[in-house]
Amino acid sequence: MAETEKRIAGYxxxxxxEPTLPTHYYVDAEHHEKELARLWYRNWVYVCRAEELDGPxxxxxxxxxxxxxxxxxDQEGKLQAFHNTCRHRGSQLVQNKEGRLPGGLITCPYHCWAYDLEGKLRRLSGASPPPDFEKSEHSLYEVGIQEWKGFIFVHLDHANSQPLESIFSDAHILDxxxxxxxxxxxxxxxxxxxxxxxxxxxxSECLHCPHVHRELSATVPLYKQYLMEVRDDPEWEAHQSAGDPxxxxxLAEGKETWSTxxxxxxxxFPDLTPEEIELGHTYCEGLPSLFVVGHVDYARTVRVLPLGPEETEIQSQWLFRPEVLSQPGFxxxxxxxxxxxxxxxxxxxAELNQKGLHSIRHKRGVLMAEEYAVHDFHVWLKGQLD
Ligand code: FES
Ligand SMILES: [Fe+2]
Known part of the structure; x- marks a missing residue:
């Protein structure tokens, strides 16, 4: 049955x-490898803001x-990306996590092969390579790299990459x-x-909001009702036409933004519509690695990267207009x-959820009505794995 047919119109x-994903999807190393290969290595993945790669x-x-x-x-400031692996015998190339490349070359620490910043092999060690050796066939392994609204994404299977904007729920919602x-x-x-x-x-759900996020639920009335959006409420028409507070x-009356x-x-932000100001938070998701939320005064990003089957790194950044950030005392x-x-x-x-999944009895869980977006996520995930 099509996803939409399962739902009441407007709700x-x-x-x-609906069942959740099988438990082994969350703990099993072999399944994790499958997700890396089929999903993380075949999608645009957000890495950093453009300002964090600053200059040639x-x-x-x-x-x-x-x-x-x-x-x-590179020397012209153009973005480039490569596997951090030497084409000679495969050594790791750069060891620090960030910096500036001296002399415009990437030099392998093992036998000193050197590549230019477009990945071309420029220098070998030793005096005489075999006569049939072609330098041009030993450029660094390319990775796709692209910028969208100041966000830099990479793609490990660039030859088969989808348009970057296609990963977003709505690529223009935060224009x-x-x-x-x-x-x-x-x-x-x-x-x-x-x-x-x-x-x-x-x-993707707010069933946990009233008791897990007490301050946030005082800021966002719907969150206190276990809901994310107006239409998550089966009686939404009646509640909205009555103006039920x-x-x-x-956001709640008197609140402008997510702040203490x-x-x-x-x-x-000067170009926000009255509706965007009234709503107070507008979300844009770019699975599997990024969401951005726009508030009236700042935007916030969350980058998600898998460190292992049971470990995830998240990085959140708060983005401001330069003139706001440079105010004295800000x-x-x-x-x-x-x-x-x-x-x-x-x-x-999230850590409690992970711990509980280790029960040998728990093969799957079950989703409640308000967890429709969790179900959407599962449908997306299965589509990626197939
Ligand atoms: S492995 Fe890089 S130069 Fe030998
Ligand atoms: Fe939450």
Missing amino acids: NGLTQT RAYRVFDIGSQQVLALR NWHLADLVVGHTLRKSIRCNWKIFWENF LFKPG DGIACGEF DAARVAAFAEQVIAEDSAV
């Missing part, structure tokens, strides 16, 4: 119970599953935030002891504190 919730010869190294990607800017112009004001990075899918499942869309006092940290960490608390709360329950 988002599931109208029949700047580089960063990223771990995507077991693969290391060297992303850099009014002019994301490319924003700068990083604060960064939080942490490793969570859970499978990467548990992070996304937790992101318990089901008010967006609910007050924005500067002027609102404290980005203070702005970030509210969402950092939410991340800490989500991380704690």
Whole structure:
């Protein structure tokens, strides 16, 4: 049955119970390898903001599953990316996680083969390679790299890559935030002891919100009702036409943004519509590695990378307009504190979820009506694995 046919018109919730993914998807090393090969190595993966690769010869190294990607800017400032592996006998090339490449060359630490910043082999060790050796056939292994609104993505199977914008739920939903112009004001990075899918499942429902996120649920009335959106409520038409404050869309009365006092940290983004201001948070997802949320005064990103079957790294960054960030006394960490608390709360329950999955009795769980977006995520995941 088509996904849409399972749902009542206008209502988002599931109208029949759906199983979760099998438990071994979250703990089994072999299954994890399959997800890396079929999904993480075949999708655009977000790595960093453009400003974090700043100017010619700047580089960063990223771990995507077991693969290391060297992303850099060449002498002209153009983005390039390669496997961090030498074409001679396969040594790791760059060992630091970030820096600037001296002399415009990537030199292997083992036998000193040297590559230019477009990946071409320029110098060999030893005086005389075999007569049939062709330097041009030993360029670095290329990785796709592309920028979207100031976000840099890489693709390990670039020859078969899909258009970058196609990974987003709605690639234009945050246009009014002019994301490319924003700068990083604060960064939080942490490793969570859970499978990467548990992070996304937790992101995709609010059944946990009233008791796990008390402050957040006081800021977002729907979250207190276990809902993410107005139409997650089976009686949404009645509640909305009555203007029931318990089901008010967006933020609670008197709140402008996600912050400890609910007050924005500067002027609102100038091009937001009244609806975007009223809603207070607009989400854009780019599975499997990124979501961005726009508030009236800042935007926040979360990058998700799998470290192993039971470990996930998340990095959240708070983005501001440069003029807001440069105000005297501006404290980005203070702005970030509210969402950092939410991340800490989500991380704690994600780790509990991972621990509980080790029961030999628990082969699968079951989804409730409000967990329709978890189901959508599962449908997406199965499509990726097939
Ligand atoms: S492995 Fe890199 S030069 Fe030998
Ligand atoms: Fe949460």
